[in-house]
Amino acid sequence: MLSTILAVTLATAACATPFTGESSIDASTAQGPLATHDARVATVQLTTGDCSSDFGVSTDIGGSWTPDGRVPESGSALATDGVEAAPAQLLAIVADQLHLPDGATVKDGVLVVRDGVIVAAGEVDVPEGARVVRHDGHVTAGLVAPYSAGYLPSDESNENTRPFLPDGRVVYGFDPELPRLADALEQGVTTIVLPPAVSQVVGGRTGVVKTYGGHVVSRGAHLALSMGSQAANVTRAPTSYGGMVRALDGLFTEPQGAYAEVASGNLGLMTYVSERHEVDRALRLFARHGLKGALVGPSLAGELAERIAESGCSVVLPTPDLVPNERERDAMVALFEAKVAFGFWLNDPSRYRSSAITALRAGATRDDALNSITSTAAKIARVGTSVGQLARGFDADFVLWSGDPLEFTTTVEAVYVRGELAFGGDQ
Amino acid sequence: MALGFLSTFAATSAATLVLVGNAPTTGALSTQQDDGPRTSWTVTADAIYTATGTVIENGFVRVSDGEITAVGRGKIKGDFHVAAITPGLVEASSGVTIGPESVEQDSESTPHISVEEGLDLFSTRWARELSGGVTTTMVSPLDRNVLGGLPVVLKTGGGEPTMDDRVLRTGVGVRACMGSEPSSGNSPVFGRAFGIFNRRPTTRMGVEWVFRRTFYDALRARKDADFTFEGVETVYQVLDGELPLIVRASPRLDIITALGLKQEFSIPNVVIDGAAEVLPEEEAIVASGVSLILAPLTFDGNTGADRAYMAWNTPARMAERGVTFALSGGSSRNDDLGLALQPGHAMRGGLAADAALAAVTIVPARMLGVDDRVGSIEQGKHADLVFWSGAPFQYTSSITGVMVSGELAVDPRHGEEL
Amino acid sequence: MFSLEPTGRLKAAFLGTALATAAIGPFTSTALAQANDALVIEAGRIVIDSETEIEDGVLVIEGGRIAKVGKRSEVEVPWDAQVLGGPEFTAFPGFVEAYSARGMDRANESIDVAPFLDVQDSIDPINVYFQDCLRWGITSINVQQGADCVIGGRGRLVKPVGITIDQMTVRPHFGLVLSADPKRGKSRATQAQALRESFSELHRYLEDLVGSAREDADLARREAKAQGRELEGEDAEGRAFKSAATWSVDGLELVPRGAIDEKQAPLLDLVEGRTPAFIHCGGPHDVHIAIDVARENGFLERTTLVLQPACWKAADVIVEAGVDVVHTGSLIHRETDPVTGDETETFVLDVYRDKGISFSLSSQNSSTTSLWYQAARAIGHGLTRAQAIDSVTIAPARALGLEAHVGSLQTGRLGNVVLFSGDPLATTTWVEHVIVEGEHVYDRSKDPRNRILIEGEDPFDNLRTDG
Structure with a gap:
């Protein structure tokens, strides 16, 4: 593996201040690909997107990673600044049912893709010269997982020497060759949030990546906090909820660095909380500092739904059982009724879509249920303006379903990532 | 019914009867609130033990919006009738915490960190305490630190499980712990991986040293402007008597240590919690003026805390000697009633019934500084009531109902007995 | 073994108890030899059983058993008997x-x-x-x-x-x-299986024994003889298998009971x-x-x-x-x-x-x-x-099959009596005296452990020299 070519094309020339506002720790971690992948690094192309201070919006701040330095065969997804990779090619999907962002489903809808990006979707004409794929089923945006567990090489998510590591970036532990990514892809999941482990209070920054092609959508979408019991670890400070809260209160009072970015809204906030008292504690902390973000893990926080709604937080629920127990279901219903934006964990990929079906069965609207694994999930992941919807300007990540994606009997027939056939299909 | 101390006060109670507003002839006027559980009631009883020194025979308690609006004598029609009513019990030494996460152990001395963040208001343990008649409780950080932090006093029920609805008072005192608990589990550095437990005391002298160092540091910080440490302000408050030092000391040697520390630093306000081997140091305790939260009495005298032994006449002796003491049930409500059995045990050891009642109601309420709101059945206080099937605290009696802030947590009308 | 005749064995037990009493010492005050071995218990209340109580009663124990019980005015009391109790006590059957x-x-x-x-x-x-x-x-x-x-x-x-x-x-x-x-x-499942298997094994074992006996190859008996264990009495005889079990062993009478090994014998007792x-x-x-x-x-x-x-x-x-x-x-x-x-x-x-x-x-x-x-x-x-x-x-x-002997204070029952200081189940009541088979074996005022426990007495007080 050491013989692997270290062909790192850092596009930092185009980016004068690649890590604005970050501490020196982060500057060094910016070299992370060299440090962490030195045994097997291939091509890393950092795009200008990394300069963006707005981590939550549409700019594609990813790059592309291919093993062994080879350029991906299709070459179509590699539109990067200043580098014209391949001639533009039009792809048109004609679907029996095309799911559009407003919840509408268009019969015989057309999705037009160029350079990995959607240029048109809906009742439009098939452009001339386009390669046409006809699909006798539903087409939705690729599924987005706003939180995941087990999609990093083991231990790479837990920097257990530092309970507070605001500038750590999980994305440097991202291994595009991890087999589980392909499993997720086969279930229609195209974008996932990689969070740091929940055993540290401030675990680092989440990354948002594609399950195919090694694309990195965001190198730092959220600051990840853990206010779960796992973070109150008796082998180091803090060992208690009191210590944890006290430390966080200190960090968010006249915040610096990452904490300031979170306070100003430039950086998202993703907080792991499991028990109800942990949710309550997080909400009180948020109220003191004017924070909001995604609450990850509160499967039973039904009683707190109103307060969560008032706080403006969204919720990422652990994968519910196919037939959730009464209490889990009541909690879901309470969240739906309080109009809290919700998504689900990605754990076992084969059960990811069924989370949305469970939500539907528990009383969520069809739109909310489908959005919970697409557009809402993307918004929670703070990449809501680039993935999760079939709309002009969005990444051409989509799934060709055999039928209605909210039916158990439906299967994935093909998955496209950035306009490239990533799984299935024989077209 | 054993209304032992009833007759003494019956006459005065009639004279001091306070009726607020109109005395209606029917009790059905209690209004039902639009949302949330009902918090207005009129309850009648054969005997009402008010914990103010009176017992009202054939009386009633009127409750409106969670507060007691009238207590009186006379046969009126109420919402329901019970054999006896006592105030909601006040537990001064609760074991309801979420465990080790309730105390910050990265330092052995964290006097300034509140246990508030270490609470789980959704725990089923609150309901368990509540059904055992405990409506107010103090919760301290788990005793893993020498100076563990700031306890809080809160209600076990009523309203929503939020800090706003439940917490009665913070700044009750500073928790300290003598004895083996803060040193257990610690180890010398040698031969073990370095961890936070390496630098903590492993013996009683180590525990005491940590305590004394903290207080000497505070004394130094007062004089030396350049010297300070986290939590020093809290230690000042203890030194100035603004915050009581609530120190856990069960066996005799720890009680001696606690009394010694009080003297060494002239700490004005000390409460000894979990006090068990009290009688051997009776004279010193009386002389020191400390208050006691007694360990739970057990049938074989073994309190389970540091193998401390507690004789059954301890509460009675303390009453004789004029020492302020509260009884506690700790986290003993596992098999049966917890705190609610302790007055019976104390009476078995010779304590008078009225003192036994006070020791689980108004005395701990006063000790915790919440006697303006709870601890007795008086107009204007929280409607925290315990309903009994017979004479309170008799082993043959049971708690048939519990009201907290006017809400019926255990409804005596449906036979939901414990 | 349980003797219904209050003579012989109980007399011996009585002596034994007395010795024990002497050893335990502080618990009791009973003098060893009374002219009359009767004990008279007086109580303000006698709880005979859950249904019957006697006010101002008296109870006479003779030979370890309750000879008389009734109102004080109605029961004749031996003039030379030891008397215990008084109107402040409640007598209650031993638990x-x-x-x-x-x-x-x-x-x-x-x-x-x-x-x-x-x-x-x-x-x-x-x-x-x-x-x-x-x-x-x-x-x-x-x-x-x-x-x-x-x-x-x-x-x-x-x-x-x-x-x-x-x-x-x-x-x-x-x-x-x-x-x-x-x-x-x-x-x-393992537990249930082990439980059932024990009885299956007993069954097989007994059938084997019977089989051996039928073949006149009574090994167990021979072994016992070889070891010099002569079987006598009931052990030397066989007895038919009598049980309500769903299985049976024909011909068990051929096997002397003493030949059944000590692991299986208790199980057979159970089954029979x-x-x-x-x-x-x-x-x-x-x-x-x-x-x-x-x-x-x-x-x-x-x-x-x-x-x-x-x-x-x-x-x-x-x-x-x-x-x-x-x-x-x-x-x-x-x-x-x-x-x-x-x-x-x-x-x-x-x-x-x-x-x-x-x-x-x-x-x-x-x-x-x-x-x-x-x-x-x-x-x-x-x-x-x-x-x-x-x-x-x-x-x-x-x-326990002992209702004729214990569990109430009716005449003929063993003289097991507890004297409470008040109502037996009241919070402030204590066990003051215990009488077992007519023997006064416990007196709270002389129980040192109780004094430490209840009265907070310092057990080392008398060892201190500074006092």
Whole structure:
């Protein structure tokens, strides 16, 4: 593996201040690909997107990673600044049912893709010269997982020497060759949030990546906090909820660095909380500092739904059982009724879509249920303006379903990532 | 019914009867609130033990919006009738915490960190305490630190499980712990991986040293402007008597240590919690003026805390000697009633019934500084009531109902007995 | 062995008790030799049983048994008898402990099937448990092994008086303890299988013995002879297999009973209904297994179930089987709803009472404390006074087959009497005196441990020199 070519094309020339506002720790971690992948690094192309201070919006701040330095065969997804990779090619999907962002489903809808990006979707004409794929089923945006567990090489998510590591970036532990990514892809999941482990209070920054092609959508979408019991670890400070809260209160009072970015809204906030008292504690902390973000893990926080709604937080629920127990279901219903934006964990990929079906069965609207694994999930992941919807300007990540994606009997027939056939299909 | 101390006060109670507003002839006027559980009631009883020194025979308690609006004598029609009513019990030494996460152990001395963040208001343990008649409780950080932090006093029920609805008072005192608990589990550095437990005391002298160092540091910080440490302000408050030092000391040697520390630093306000081997140091305790939260009495005298032994006449002796003491049930409500059995045990050891009642109601309420709101059945206080099937605290009696802030947590009308 | 004639054995026991008394010393004040061995107990109230009470009564114990009981004005009292009590006391039948695995040096054996053991080898007469029994007024105790074995050893009925096991013994080789409750690390299925297999093995063993006897190759007998063990009396004879078991052994009369080995003999006693069975059940599923095994092997009639709190859920099965139960552990069974997380509490005895099951309490579990206290709490939780008193007196006596001897203060019963300072179940009442078989064996004013416990007396006071 050491013989692997270290062909790192850092596009930092185009980016004068690649890590604005970050501490020196982060500057060094910016070299992370060299440090962490030195045994097997291939091509890393950092795009200008990394300069963006707005981590939550549409700019594609990813790059592309291919093993062994080879350029991906299709070459179509590699539109990067200043580098014209391949001639533009039009792809048109004609679907029996095309799911559009407003919840509408268009019969015989057309999705037009160029350079990995959607240029048109809906009742439009098939452009001339386009390669046409006809699909006798539903087409939705690729599924987005706003939180995941087990999609990093083991231990790479837990920097257990530092309970507070605001500038750590999980994305440097991202291994595009991890087999589980392909499993997720086969279930229609195209974008996932990689969070740091929940055993540290401030675990680092989440990354948002594609399950195919090694694309990195965001190198730092959220600051990840853990206010779960796992973070109150008796082998180091803090060992208690009191210590944890006290430390966080200190960090968010006249915040610096990452904490300031979170306070100003430039950086998202993703907080792991499991028990109800942990949710309550997080909400009180948020109220003191004017924070909001995604609450990850509160499967039973039904009683707190109103307060969560008032706080403006969204919720990422652990994968519910196919037939959730009464209490889990009541909690879901309470969240739906309080109009809290919700998504689900990605754990076992084969059960990811069924989370949305469970939500539907528990009383969520069809739109909310489908959005919970697409557009809402993307918004929670703070990449809501680039993935999760079939709309002009969005990444051409989509799934060709055999039928209605909210039916158990439906299967994935093909998955496209950035306009490239990533799984299935024989077209 | 054993209304032992009833007759003494019956006459005065009639004279001091306070009726607020109109005395209606029917009790059905209690209004039902639009949302949330009902918090207005009129309850009648054969005997009402008010914990103010009176017992009202054939009386009633009127409750409106969670507060007691009238207590009186006379046969009126109420919402329901019970054999006896006592105030909601006040537990001064609760074991309801979420465990080790309730105390910050990265330092052995964290006097300034509140246990508030270490609470789980959704725990089923609150309901368990509540059904055992405990409506107010103090919760301290788990005793893993020498100076563990700031306890809080809160209600076990009523309203929503939020800090706003439940917490009665913070700044009750500073928790300290003598004895083996803060040193257990610690180890010398040698031969073990370095961890936070390496630098903590492993013996009683180590525990005491940590305590004394903290207080000497505070004394130094007062004089030396350049010297300070986290939590020093809290230690000042203890030194100035603004915050009581609530120190856990069960066996005799720890009680001696606690009394010694009080003297060494002239700490004005000390409460000894979990006090068990009290009688051997009776004279010193009386002389020191400390208050006691007694360990739970057990049938074989073994309190389970540091193998401390507690004789059954301890509460009675303390009453004789004029020492302020509260009884506690700790986290003993596992098999049966917890705190609610302790007055019976104390009476078995010779304590008078009225003192036994006070020791689980108004005395701990006063000790915790919440006697303006709870601890007795008086107009204007929280409607925290315990309903009994017979004479309170008799082993043959049971708690048939519990009201907290006017809400019926255990409804005596449906036979939901414990 | 239990003597119905209050002469011979009891006289001997009496002497033994007296010796024990001398050894325990501080507990008693009784002079050894009374001109008349009768003891007269006077009490403001005599609780004969849960139904009958006598005001201002007197009770005469002669030869260890209650000779007379009645109003003081109506009972003739021997002029030279020792008199105990007074109007301030309430006399109450000695409490009966239906099952206890305490008072032993390790109550559990690690072998799964160990019927050849006998608790006489592990009972420790000076164990503090027996002292505590006196303190709390327990005068009859069924000591059995703990619940760790599938089939444990033989138990023994004792009184908490004496410094040797012989002195304490009321009835030796009494009962056999079985467990349907798997010990830690074992599955319920393994436990049930081991339980059933023990009886299958007994069956096979007996058939083999009969087969051998028929072939005149009575090895066991020959072996016994070779070892110089001559079989005598009943041991030398065979007896037909008599059992209500679903299986039978023809020709067992060919086998001398003494030839049956010591592992199988106790099981055969069980199967033939010659000794009672005490079967532990940890939860409702165990109850089914226990009852099935007892029924299949013919000893259901002599079975008492020793139940943990959760077993109330099997109440219907218990009713159908018609067995008595001993409730051990907490009076309250607490469960957490796995879905809502809410706790529910069930007062177990309520269920047994409502279903008509005869239940006894037990102070087996020390944390729940002694019988009088549990009886009082049971009233607190909803039993009537009569039901609560029965559950610690006559119900355990009946479960042990001793209702003619203990559990009430009727004439003819053993003179086991507790004198309380007031109402037996009131909070502030204490056991002041205990009389066992007419012997005054406990006096609270002379109990040093009690003085430390209740009066906070410093046990080392008299050792200090500065005083």
